[in-house]
Amino acid sequence: MVSSLRITEIFYSLQGESSTVGIPTVFIRLTGCPLRCGYCDTAYAFTGGEKKDISDIIAEVESYGTRYVTITGGEPLAQTSCLELMTKLLDLDYVVSLETSGALDVSSVDPRAIKVMDLKTPSSGEVSKNLYQNIQYLTKNDQVKFVIGNDEDYAWSKQILSEYQLTDCCEALFSPVMGQQNPTELANKILHDRLPVRFQIQLHKLLWDDARGK
Template sequence: MHVIEIFESIQGETTHAGRPCVFVRFAGCNLRCRYCDTSYAFQGGTRMERAQILATLGRFKSRFVTLTGGEPLLQKELPALCSDLLAAGWEVSVETHGQLDAAAIPPGVHRIFDLKTPGSGAEDHSFVNLRSVRPEDELKVVVTSEADFGWAVEVVRRFELEGRLPIV
């Protein structure tokens, strides 16, 4: 797995905002959103085995981890890492742009889908995960204009997401 950084901080987004959290930021992303604040994670990273990641996480006080990027679903071993973390007693969230199928992420993991609006500049607006959301999932939407807001409301209605998961 290609890791850019592992650090402890306060979760600043989603329904977990304000919680101490360890972040594992993976390298690689197949999108180039206009407002991306982690473009340094597009390439590179340090190759780490799952056991190395678990050992590094064990040094931190928090037992809540967010796997992010870049795009973490580009890491083929991500589902196995999630299972390892759950088995070790971690609370796990995965922040993904949602354009890639997240079905392999095990139950019990908080999947946070960052829905890309037209204002993001993302050309593909795949909804591959919206039909199979789970109660522990969340939908995150960065709205950059009134048009984005209207688009997001329409997507929520089309997939009947209101009340099925938190939308932040």
């Protein structure tokens, strides 16, 4: 049986976040998500999409001529064939990163993939969905992301960072909610508190605003 996935879009752009920011990357946006975060900027991926065979997805990726691929959503792990897609891409020597909410089990993700896992902050409205046992599957190649919208989010993120000693197992990213959290204020807080985290702004939004497929 040929495996397939429901895809919202496949596009070529610069990586806007994480440790590979600025690198030309193919993005595979899967359709569907069990969460409804208040700051979500990809609600168009909740429904619809087009079913594509994994072989056709890989052929489209190959056409762009880059080694970097990001699997995103929605929530990509909501479709189980996502695991197969990642492994096949890794077997072809692609550098594969997975953007996941942290609400679904990551234990079966190919260990060669780079997991970029959100821990949902209070302002997301989905903090209760965090699956903290996922932390045990994070490695030095992975990142955990905190999307920060206000002071409560920042205080909560600091607490989780310390409670789970996250920077001992992976890299931690603090990212402001665009239009809600002043990025300079967040940067100053990180410096004041001497947090061992990577501050990031979504590069793609600075370059292309909210243009879809960028």
